Amino acid sequence: MIESPLDILRARMPLWLVAPLLGLAFLIGGAGGFLTGSIVNRPVASCPESQEICEEFAVFWEVWDLARDRYVEPEAADPEEMTAGAVNGMLNALGDEGHTRFLTTEEAREWDDSLRGSFEGIGAYIDVRDGQTVIVAPIEGSPAEAAGLRAGDVILAVDGESTSGWTVDELRARVRGPEGTDVTLRVLHPGEREPVELTIRRSEVTVPSVNWRMLPDQIALVRLNSFDDDAGSELREALTAANEAGAQAVVLDLRNNPGGLLDQAVEVASQFLPRGTTVLLEENREGQREATSTRGGGVALDIPLVVLINEGSASSSEIVAGALQAAGRATLVGERTFGTGTVLTPFRLRDGSRLLLGTQQWLTPDGELIRGQGIEPDELVALPEDVAPLRPAEAAELSVSALLNGPDSQLARAFELARAVAARR
Numbered sequence: 001m002i003e004s005p006l007d008i009l010r011a012r013m014p015l016w017l018v019a020p021l022l023g024l025a026f027l028i029g030g031a032g033g034f035l036t037g038s039i040v041n042r043p044v045a046s047c048p049e050s051q052e053i054c055e056e057f058a059v060f061w062e063v064w065d066l067a068r069d070r071y072v073e074p075e076a077a078d079p080e081e082m083t084a085g086a087v088n089g090m091l092n093a094l095g096d097e098g099h100t101r102f103l104t105t106e107e108a109r110e111w112d113d114s115l116r117g118s119f120e121g122i123g124a125y126i127d128v129r130d131g132q133t134v135i136v137a138p139i140e141g142s143p144a145e146a147a148g149l150r151a152g153d154v155i156l157a158v159d160g161e162s163t164s165g166w167t168v169d170e171l172r173a174r175v176r177g178p179e180g181t182d183v184t185l186r187v188l189h190p191g192e193r194e195p196v197e198l199t200i201r202r203s204e205v206t207v208p209s210v211n212w213r214m215l216p217d218q219i220a221l222v223r224l225n226s227f228d229d230d231a232g233s234e235l236r237e238a239l240t241a242a243n244e245a246g247a248q249a250v251v252l253d254l255r256n257n258p259g260g261l262l263d264q265a266v267e268v269a270s271q272f273l274p275r276g277t278t279v280l281l282e283e284n285r286e287g288q289r290e291a292t293s294t295r296g297g298g299v300a301l302d303i304p305l306v307v308l309i310n311e312g313s314a315s316s317s318e319i320v321a322g323a324l325q326a327a328g329r330a331t332l333v334g335e336r337t338f339g340t341g342t343v344l345t346p347f348r349l350r351d352g353s354r355l356l357l358g359t360q361q362w363l364t365p366d367g368e369l370i371r372g373q374g375i376e377p378d379e380l381v382a383l384p385e386d387v388a389p390l391r392p393a394e395a396a397e398l399s400v401s402a403l404l405n406g407p408d409s410q411l412a413r414a415f416e417l418a419r420a421v422a423a424r425r
Contacts, residue, residue: 060086064082067082068082080104084102084104087102087355088101088102088167091357094358096342096358099340099342099344099356099358100342100344100356100357100358101167101169101356102353102354102355102356103169103353103354103355103356104169104353105351105352105353106173107169107172107173107353107354108348108352108353108354109352110172110176111354119204119205119207120176120177120178120179120202120203120204120205121175121176121177121202121205122142122143122144122147122149122175122183122200122202122205123138123139123141123142123143123144123145123203123205123207124136124137124138124139124142124144124145124149125137125138125139125256125258125312126155126168126171126172127168127258127312128166128167128168128171131164131165132154132155133154133155133163133166133168133171134152134153134154134155135149135150135151135152135153135154135155135187136151136256136258136312137151137255137256137312137388137389138150138151139205139207139225140208140211140225140391142205143200143201143202143203143205144200147198147199147200148196148198149185149187149198149200150189150190150386150388151190151256151312151388151389152189152190152385153187153188153189153190154187154188155171155185155186155187156186156187156188156195157185157186158171158174158175158183158184158185158186159174159183159184160184160186161174176202177202178202179202179203179204180201180202180203181201181202182199182200182201182202183199183200183202184197184198184199184200185197185198185199185200186198189386190385190386191384191385191386192386207225207226207228208225208234209224209225209226209227209228209230209231209234209235210222210223210224210225210231210234210235210237210238211223211225211238211391211392211393212238212241212242212392213392213393213395213396214242214245214247214396215251215395215396215398215403215415216398216399216400216403217248217400217419217422218245218246218247218248218249218422219247219248219249219250219251219415219418219419219422220239220242220245220247220249220250220251221251221253221392221395221396221411221415222235222238222239222242222250222251222252222253222392223253223391223392224252224253224254224257224268224317225257226257226258226259226260227257227259227260227261227262227264227265227268227315227316227317228260228261228264229261229264231260231261231264231267231268232263232264232267232268232270232271233267235267235268235271236267236271236299239271239299239300240299243299243300243303247303248303248304248422248425249303249304249305249306249418249419249421249422250300250303250304250305250306250418251305251306251307251308251411251414251415251418252305252306252307252308252330253307253308253389253392253411254307254308254309254313254317254320254321255308255309255310255312255313255334255389255410256310256312256313256389257312257313257314257316257317258312258314258315258317259314259315259316259317259318259340260315260316261316262292262316262319262343264316265279265280265316265319265320266279266292266293266294266295267295268316268320269294269319269320269323269324270294270295270296270297270298271298271299271300271301272298272300272301272305272324272329272330273294273298273301273323273324273327273329274294274298274301275293275294275295275296275297275298276293276294277293277294277323277327277365278291278292278293278323278326278365279292279293279294279319279320279323279365280292280319280322280323280362280363280364280365281362281363281364281365281367282343282360282361282362282363283360283361283362283363284359284360285359285360289363289367291365294323304418304421304422304425305324305329305330305331306330306331306332306333306414306417306418306421307320307321307324307325307330307331307332307333307414308332308333308334308389308410308411308414309321309332309333309334309335309336309337309375309377310334310335310337310383310389310410311335311336311337311338311374312338313334313337313338313375314337314338314339314340315338315340317337318337318338318339318340318370318374318375319362321337321375322364322365322368322370322375323364323365325364325375325378326364326365326366327365331378331379331417332375332376332377332378332379333377333378333379333381333410333413333414333417334377334379334380334381334383334410335377335380335381335382335383335410336374336375336376336377336380337370337374337375338374339370339371339372339373339374340370340371341361341362341369341370341371341372341373342358342359342360342361342362342371343358343359343360343361343362344356344357344358344359345357345358345359379413379417381409381410381413382409383408383409383410384407384409387407387408387409389408389410389411390406390408390411395408395411403415404416
């Protein structure tokens, strides 16, 4: 449980294109959990390595001086930017790129805001994959969705400037802005050859954690959008309402969910699994493992369950999917998940900036490593690149035939499985 800002908090920064882009997020963001062990007013570090390694830093300062004094564009040699670039380059060398990272003072403020659920921006989940900045999914009802952004869109430019080589944090800084202002994105839609220019007016974006609708044959489709502060309670309310409405099975949609707070992942898993069931294992650098288990009071312990996942499911989504799969509680349908694996500890630095450092890694209850591998579905069902997952409100308007034969092949299979298992109850 989160008791104070300095108590243990685990989360993945959700990578949302809102004022802080709800920064995946997370995590967000590639991603994982957060373990807040923020350290304030640390003493200035002396060189902690051997004399030989410390002497090598003379080369760094030599390059610093040359860049600052000789670079052709003096304004570009900004010490703050150069420091951030140097630190991020060092962290990228650790191999946890996109997850372990450095946040400037402003980015740290935005990150702190990222789990509160209401922001000014365009409203979309983002990530960086294979060096490309992409839209994981627009947020339902957001300016991004209204402008025509789609899951899988590649962002080629922001306000005319190429995004080549940008990090998620850089993209966030360029796209965020106050309500009522515009930003122009050049994007390439999946399956298309010619990019399009989309001008989007920023506004306040409210992000619900959960939405749901009843499908034909009393199958409840529950979409979990993120794992923010209210995810567990909102899911509990949705499942209770679905049960009261006569739901015979549940399809839990975790597609394109970039993650969030680990304690909320435990709350979500606890709705479906008995008290004391292992949700995940956390392993430290010495190889010691600690299990995290479900709490009591779940409201959907017995109802048939099918879970939808894809490559946009990360962090807490993978934790929940892996726990349900390991317990034999649900059938997983879709595609392999993103492959988040490290647990981040945020360290508060002296100037208000933040170091998000992977200090542990998490594994499934079976001890399987997820970092770089992801969760494999029980049934592999690919979704064409030009097809967006159906939202609960859209799916609820369709007949049984339209659902089974529609373009969302992943939901079609999950719906089919849910109907079959519900019929055997």
